[in-house]
Amino acid sequence: MKTFQEFGLEPAILRAVTEMGFEESTPIQEKTIPLAMEGRDLIGQAQTGTGKTAAFGIPLIHKINTKEERISALIMCPTRELAIQVAEEIEKLGRFKGIRSLPIYGGQDIVKQIRALKKKPQIIIGTPGRLLDHINRKTIKLDDVQTVILDEADEMLDMGFMDDIQSILKLVPEERHTMLFSATMPSNIQKLAQQFLRNPEHVSVIPKHVSAPLIDQAYIELHEKQKFEALSRLIDMEAPDLAIIFGRTKRRVDELAEALQKRGYAAEGLHGDLSQNQRDNVMRKFRDGSIDVLVATDVAARGLDVSGVTHVINFDLPQDPESYVHRIGRTGRAGKEGTAWTFVTPREIDHLHFIEKVTRHKISKKPLPSLAEAIEGKQKMTAERILDVLQNDTQGEFKGLAIQMLEQYDSVNLLAAAMKLLTGDKKESNIELTPEDPIRARKKKFDVRSSGRRVGGGYSSGSSSSGSGDRRQGGGYSSGGSSSSNSRYPRKDSRDYGSNREGGSSSTSRNREYGSNNSGNRDRSRAPRKSEDTLVNK
Numbered sequence: 001m002k003t004f005q006e007f008g009l010e011p012a013i014l015r016a017v018t019e020m021g022f023e024e025s026t027p028i029q030e031k032t033i034p035l036a037m038e039g040r041d042l043i044g045q046a047q048t049g050t051g052k053t054a055a056f057g058i059p060l061i062h063k064i065n066t067k068e069e070r071i072s073a074l075i076m077c078p079t080r081e082l083a084i085q086v087a088e089e090i091e092k093l094g095r096f097k098g099i100r101s102l103p104i105y106g107g108q109d110i111v112k113q114i115r116a117l118k119k120k121p122q123i124i125i126g127t128p129g130r131l132l133d134h135i136n137r138k139t140i141k142l143d144d145v146q147t148v149i150l151d152e153a154d155e156m157l158d159m160g161f162m163d164d165i166q167s168i169l170k171l172v173p174e175e176r177h178t179m180l181f182s183a184t185m186p187s188n189i190q191k192l193a194q195q196f197l198r199n200p201e202h203v204s205v206i207p208k209h210v211s212a213p214l215i216d217q218a219y220i221e222l223h224e225k226q227k228f229e230a231l232s233r234l235i236d237m238e239a240p241d242l243a244i245i246f247g248r249t250k251r252r253v254d255e256l257a258e259a260l261q262k263r264g265y266a267a268e269g270l271h272g273d274l275s276q277n278q279r280d281n282v283m284r285k286f287r288d289g290s291i292d293v294l295v296a297t298d299v300a301a302r303g304l305d306v307s308g309v310t311h312v313i314n315f316d317l318p319q320d321p322e323s324y325v326h327r328i329g330r331t332g333r334a335g336k337e338g339t340a341w342t343f344v345t346p347r348e349i350d351h352l353h354f355i356e357k358v359t360r361h362k363i364s365k366k367p368l369p370s371l372a373e374a375i376e377g378k379q380k381m382t383a384e385r386i387l388d389v390l391q392n393d394t395q396g397e398f399k400g401l402a403i404q405m406l407e408q409y410d411s412v413n414l415l416a417a418a419m420k421l422l423t424g425d426k427k428e429s430n431i432e433l434t435p436e437d438p439i440r441a442r443k444k445k446f447d448v449r450s451s452g453r454r455v456g457g458g459y460s461s462g463s464s465s466s467g468s469g470d471r472r473q474g475g476g477y478s479s480g481g482s483s484s485s486n487s488r489y490p491r492k493d494s495r496d497y498g499s500n501r502e503g504g505s506s507s508t509s510r511n512r513e514y515g516s517n518n519s520g521n522r523d524r525s526r527a528p529r530k531s532e533d534t535l536v537n538k
């Protein structure tokens with residue numbers, strides 16, 4: 001891999017990269033940074049957690065003129081949390097160069113944002129709805145924007161942001177540099193690319209030999225009613241550092257977070273019906289470790305990068321393969337290992353096989369964790385905690401009493417008693433969750449192999465490709481070049497991107513984040529996914 005020095009970057013950026021602890025570039029960075037520095041439009045696809053943010057962030061910051069007092073770059077993200085996170089990474093990368101950047105997202109006080117905009121940021125990182133709001137209020141002007149980046153472009157399309165993105169891009173000068181990034185690139189991304197990119201380079205970086213995949217994937221077949229017990233046993237058995245548990249609906253997330261708290265776990269929920277303040281709080285607590293279990297809807301599936309997430313648990317099977325890939329990709333990031341568990345009810349097994357087929361990855365079946373395994377896991381945790389204290393030599397003040405007690409009691413019994421106390425009794429509260437319907441299996445059988453050409457995609461072993469401006473498919477889980485393959489899989493009808501009316505007063509700011517029905521239940525109001533047979537490359 002190339003070191004960052006080899007790209008010919010400014011010293012200020014090299015310093016930032018070093019301070020961030022990056023030693024060498026990741027494959028997607030190695031391929032895209034030089035192209036982006038040349039100003040080539042590109043579609044960048046690489047696995048989750050492989051540094052796509054810096055892949056566009058570094059060349060972007062290299063290019064920005066710090067004397068500029070108008071907005072010269074725009075980064076669009078599908079969710080608020082992601083906008084905040086990308087803005088933080090941009091801020092870190094640009095701080096020695098003196099770049100001014102600003103996140104703009106719904107749910108935040110617009111007056112505050114207007115005030116911050118007066119400081120003349122050069123880079124805006126935002127969600128489409130709130131961006132449009134500012135544009136309509138004329139508090140954001142795009143006349144000088146030279147670079148546009150769409151992070152998680154496929155997701156933004158899927159969420160129905162196409163019209164908003166179109167309206168925004170119409171206001172950006174045509175002579176611009178546009179880049180599009182995601183871990184998955186369904187074929188409908190072609191339409192967006194054709195419309196908005198100029199002769200783009202497709203860069204798809206998929207490892208040739210996944211000898212030791214970073215994410216260990218397993219599933220457990222069980223009935224809906226068994227899920228909660230299985231979850232708490234799994235957490236006890238695996239003792240995650242940090243875990244993200246995905247539930248299908250907001251109601252599910254609320255109930256699950258509450259149930260876990262009742263059982264004594266430090267868990268909190270994240271979904272789009274929470275206020276922005278609550279969302280920010282939950283994320284902060286999870287990032288600083290004051291909670292170790294985050295229960296979330298798909299609002300947390302894309303892009304979020306929290307170091308120390310060792311486990312992802314799909315309490316409910318995700319609706320489609322892309323969602324599966326992004327959800328489990330919250331672990332196993334930046335070269336670290338992770339584990340992903342998925343609960344599947346008997347009626348959903350076909351859907352799981354479908355996910356396996358599209359992702360070309362066999363998910364191994366594991367038995368329900370037994371009570372004995374759960375207890376053993378908890379005991380091991382306790383032992384580790386004791387050894388931690390021992391290693392750090394912080395038990396000194398207890399030594400006197402320990403000697404006294406050892407004179408009177410058996411050492412094994414004493415330690416066992418201390419361990420029992422530390423482990424705590426399981427709070428046996430009766431938990432009843434409202435059952436969720438199983439994910440409906442697809443009407444049509446779908447086979448990636450028979451549905452046409454598939455280039456550089458997904459987790460296939462094999463092709464790593466960098467196109468040269470041709471219009472070939474960007475890989476991923478695209479349904480390939482066959483026009484007979486419509487409706488790949490069931491539409492995501494119950495997803496949640498957070499509350500909405502991104503901006504408030506603007507008429508163009510519609511209810512786009514699919515979560516503001518306040519019922520706490522699923523929201524089926526999404527526009528149908530477009531038939532893809534018209535979108536594949538010809």
Ligand SMILES: Nc1ncnc2c1ncn2[C@@H]1O[C@H](COP(=O)(O)OP(=O)(O)OP(=O)(O)O)[C@@H](O)[C@H]1O
Pocket residue numbers: 021022023024025026029046047048049050051052053054182183302303304305329330333334
């Ligand atoms: N060259 C590098 N060396 C070490 N760490 C890196 C490097 N580049 C990025 N990282 C770190 O890797 C982590 C994952 O990066 P990032 O969030 O950009 O991944 P991503 O490819 O966008 O993933 P996703 O598809 O989930 O959005 C971040 O913590 C980032 O700071």
Ligand SMILES: [Mg+2]
Pocket residue numbers: 052053151303
């Ligand atoms: Mg990302």
